[in-house]
Each structure stands twice: as structure tokens, then as C-alpha cells.
Amino acid sequence: MTSSPAHARRSPADKFEDRRRELADAALVTLADLGYARTSLRTIAENTSFSHGVLHYYFRDKVELITYCVQRYKAACVQRYDGVVSAADTAEGLATACGEGLAATLREDALLHRLWYDLRSQALFEPAFRAEVAEIDDALQAMIWRVVSGYAELTGRAPTVSPSFAYALFDGVFGQALARHLDGSDAAVDDLRANARDLLPRLFT
């Protein structure tokens, strides 16, 4: 019925999905480089070995492509951070690991985080992105809350903030650090580490 292969049956149903992933990853590189507003489908295609027409073979339109990209971003980002934090076994160590993890991802994935803030802003205007952005926001909030909960357990004290409040505070600190880091400030990464470490205990007063 549909001319577009929305569901591939042939090979383990994977060849199609694999290429989607490949294209989405290339798109992520381009998007992280230029930002949503300045990235065209042709530019994305230039960063692959294919021509621009192929994008409409694997994705209905630009929105579906970007949506798919964003979902991939989440999977990669959250999971990695949890590993860093789950190893701590003292309150001090957890606070340090928290700051360290944020500082590390800021240093290494700055461009991807920039894209995240860009897309989150776009979602304030473009309802098509709202759902995916909200989903990632929830995942990030849960990620932060795991840290807060772990800290509570190790100190034996209960947090005095809600999960969303805690997330908002960390997000504000991270966003500011990102802006400074991209602006060339060498102190941004270190400040983020210190600020995150400083912030955590304040959620228990």
C-alpha cells in the first residue's frame, strides 16, 4: 500500500534500520556542527557517501530525521553518565564523581550538548519536537535524581528538593558551563566540576 518501506521484512528487518542509524549518526555530526537552523538535508548528505535524495527514502521528512537523531543522542548520553556515578560508595566520592562526570562529558561532548540546548529551544516553538524533548528531559531528570538519591542513602539524610527542582538547578549550572566552554573559557570545565560538587549538599539543607 505505502510506497515507502515503513517496515522492512526481508533481511532480519535490520538492513533498513541499520542504514537509518548510519544516516542519523552522520546527521548528528552535521547538526552538532551547524545547529538546527543552519543544517539542510543536502548538507547532511554531504557528510555521508550518499546523495541527498536517499534521506527521503529512509525518513519521511526532516522532522522525522531530527527526531530519530535526538533519540539516538539520549541513549548514548544518559547511559554513559550512569556508569561514572554508580561506582561511588561514599557521599564525598559520589559528589566528586558527579562533578567529574559532568565535567568529562562537557569536555568531550560539548558540541552534542550544544545541539541538545538548541533543539530544546526549538521545541519551545515547534510542537513536533516537544514529545521527544520531553522524553529526554525526563531521562536526564531521572539521571540527576539517581545521584541525589544515592547521596541521600550514603548520608542518611533525605533530600529537601523535588526531582524536577534538582534537575533544573543542575541543568542551569551545566548550561552556563557549556556556554563558557564553547566561548573558549579554560576555567569552565573546572568550575562545573566544583559547582556540581558544591550544589549537591545544598539539596539537603
Next chain:
Amino acid sequence: MTSSPAHARRSPADKFEDRRRELADAALVTLADLGYARTSLRTIAENTSFSHGVLHYYFRDKVELITYCVQRYKAACVQRYDGVVSAADTAEGLATACGEGLAATLREDALLHRLWYDLRSQALFEPAFRAEVAEIDDALQAMIWRVVSGYAELTGRAPTVSPSFAYALFDGVFGQALARHLDGSDAAVDDLRANARDLLPRLFT
């Protein structure tokens, strides 16, 4: 020499500047409505009584127009907030006024604040906006710090955070509240009020 009237001498040198302001205000309305990426000069002109060509008579290019708009935004925004907060004469009253002021501007100027977050994200990609955005960021940080300083004076205790750290925290809270408010959450404004009131004392532990 120059064909563009960069400096009007004739009438009190104001007719020109007045029209710039008029056009910039109309542009602000359109920008707040559609966001930076989706706003064209023709669309801006449609929200005025003039045709699209006039914009290039009063502004060199799109960047100068947007830059000019953003500067107007700052002037209007910061000044108003300071009035709300300067009236408080007790620590409790200041914390309440702080939350109240933020909640009020969230409710009344949500679209303008959305534009601010949009442009700040764009500045992460487009260096042309960096200077103006940084300037506004500094003004907002100073605005927050005036509240913190006032609170310190009224309580007789010294803040335990830096100005930029304090701003980052408030900014995170406000940004989250804005997103929820625009998403239709009725509790967003009240939560912002409560969260801001809650946050202030935490900067002194």
C-alpha cells in the same frame, strides 16, 4: 559618502531613531511569535504598515536588526524586575518578592523569554550574537546578584556562592518553568514562585 543614513542630522536626530525603534518592536513581536529560525524579514514587515524593503533602509542586515531588537528587550526586562525587588525591607519579604517578580514576568512575558532562550542558543552557533547575548547575560546575572546581596544585608549573613553560580541556578529554575508554562502546565507559575523562594536561602548555607 555612505548612501545609508547612518547618522541622521536633520530633525533632532530622532525621526530616524524613532522609526528604528518602531520597526524593532514590531520585529520583536514577530520573533517572539515564530522564533529566530522561522522569522524572515518579509514576515516582520507584514506586522508593520511598511513593505519589506524598508528594513534595509533602517538596518544594514538581518543581524543588525536582531541585535538591535535584543538590546531593546534587555532594557525593558531588567529594569522592570528591579522595581519589584527593591521595595522589600525584610529577608522574608525579599524572597517572596523575588519569587513573585519572576512568576509575574513568566506569566506576562513568556513569549519574550522564549525568544531570549532561543537567541541565547543561537549565539552558541552564531558568533555574531555572542557579544549582545553576553551583555544581557551579565545584566541578568547582576540583577540576580542584587537580590542575593540584598538578602545578605537583611539577614546579616554572607552568600556562599559566586554571582555566576547564583545566576546559573536561578536561570535553570526559570528556564524549566518557562518550558512547562508554554507547554500548558498551570502549576508552572506557582512552582516557579515557590522554587525561587526556596532557592534563595540555599545560597547561604
Next chain:
DNA sequence: CGCGACCCTGGACGACTGTCAAGGAATTCC
């Protein structure tokens, strides 16, 4: 081998963009 189904190319489409220049209209000045 031959025939489908799948994959990809490259060009074309109409719409939209920022920019600019030519010229008409309005205003101001002498």
C-alpha cells in the same frame, strides 16, 4: 539466466530567503 524487489542517484519543482537598486512619493528647505 532472468525477473523482481530493493537501493540509490540526480535533476527538477515551487516556494522561500536576504539583499539590493531603480524610481515614485512625501517632506523639508530656500
Next chain:
DNA sequence: GGAATTCCTTGACAGTCGTCCAGGGTCGCG
């Protein structure tokens, strides 16, 4: 009054955009 300056409109320009499609490849199965 006329002339000069300022203001604004209109139409065009060279691009770019997302989208679509006709047509070649390419691959695997019968």
C-alpha cells in the same frame, strides 16, 4: 513656487530550501 533631501515601494536577483520522482543500478531468489 521649485529644488533637494528623505522616505518608502516595488520588483528583481541569485541562492537555498524541502520535497518529490523518473530512472538507472544492484542484489538475491526462483
